Amino acid sequence: MSEPLPTPDTGPAPLAATSRRAAGARFAVFWGAPPALWQAAFFLVPLGFLVAMTFWSVKNFRLTPDATLANWMFILNAGFFRSAYVYTFWLAALTAVIASLAAFPAAYTLAYKVSPATRRFMIFMLVVPFFTSYPVRIYSTQIFFSPQGIINTVLVPLGLGPLQVLNTPTGTVVGYLVLTLPLVVLLQTFALANVPRILIEAAHNLGCGRFRTIWSVIIPSARIGLIVAGTFAFVLAFGDYVAPTYLGGSRPPTLSILIADQVKSGNNWPRASVVAVMMIVTLMVVMLVMIGLAYGRRKERA
Template structure:
């Protein structure tokens, strides 16, 4: 028997039930409203600076260039620009960009791991703020100015080349090559790898590393079995922060690479700024984002498989070989 059907209740039970339900719904609405207001800056930023620009680029990619003097038209929608974008030139440039992005991310990781470990573990706390400030110093200068500085350093007439010739070596001749681009992207994006790694290692503390040493593990074993697994979130964050913007970088390639260090960002920029073909440039940009997302997804799946294999191997060892 329900509240409304209880004898002698006079409908008070039903009204009570409706009152409790209304109060609960009111509280839920208040919480949702408070959450929406508190999260307004976040979702507004994502909406106006991420979703809307990507939607516009996607919309432009279905258009075409109507004539020599017009940049874009969307009165006839088609996938023709994607077919044009997937030509051998685009695919070759993308593979070159992917190589530079992967190699640059790996080099940044190799440099950042020991430096972040020294910063979080070995360096005295009173000097860490100064060291972090020195890591961030490059960001106090404009990205283009920093890259132009490397153009001077890597020039065949620069001081590095002069010093090499003074030592009897050949002059430095890497400017306007893919090697110069590789050096430039590692320099420009290295801090984005160091900072997440430092935060992850600093939060992990020293107790587990000390316990590993007390149990007889040497430094190498502690590094691979304790320190790096604890720093895994920082490694993942740093790799994403470096790889994704590096794939779309065109300033470094334009200043240091020339024709030999061409990257996909230059192709996209040239379609907008030089060829005035916004539809083709948008299609290239969409393909770049799609290929980058696929690459990240593949690496994530491989990492998960490796992690699962390591955990399974540990369980087998702990259980004495049982499955």
């Protein structure tokens, strides 16, 4: 007679694994619930209220709950909105490109060319500007670029001035860079520092020069961090109000200035809400596209 087949082990091991998974789930829920509740209370609920307000109306300078599409039709068909949208998008994209290109040499130097102690000190110096209020930094920039400011005081005797930066799109971009450039340098430095050194050494052993190694090895390996840094620059510049107001002179207006103008013009919060919702949708689309660019090739390789 043949021997009976052994029965599978259903002892305490599977129960222990199930218990560990349950404990892990409880741990995740316990620590994940507070930030989830915070986001729901202070982001999702206000966002829902903002969207609902786009369908309200203003009667006798007072907000009235309604269900009208008049605000959407007015804003989307208004020439001033389309002009402000294109202008804001263009300046934010230009800022992201300039910040990414200008930050890369500094980030490369911090990641590969200086000692760890120097890198830590320079990272600290890049964080220091965030200790100061952003409007204060913009006012300081205003002093630098004013007609009697420090820069023109130096350039005029040399026959190179006066340099007109304030109340121009250039002034707005300068303000955006004041806001975004330190952050972009930090993010790029962390991205480049995490590139495996063995890849760089292998490229050098195969005869790649410095620039080819940067282009063929370092940039592809740090692609995610570099794209995230540029995306952060775009997001911060797209929604900024201070730089276009105090350095750009509010003319032409950006979308953030347009929101303030709609509120000041007859207390029209519903139209301002339409502009705000369009900004949020734009930023979400841009972030999804950039995340797809950052992680797309990795998914294909996987």
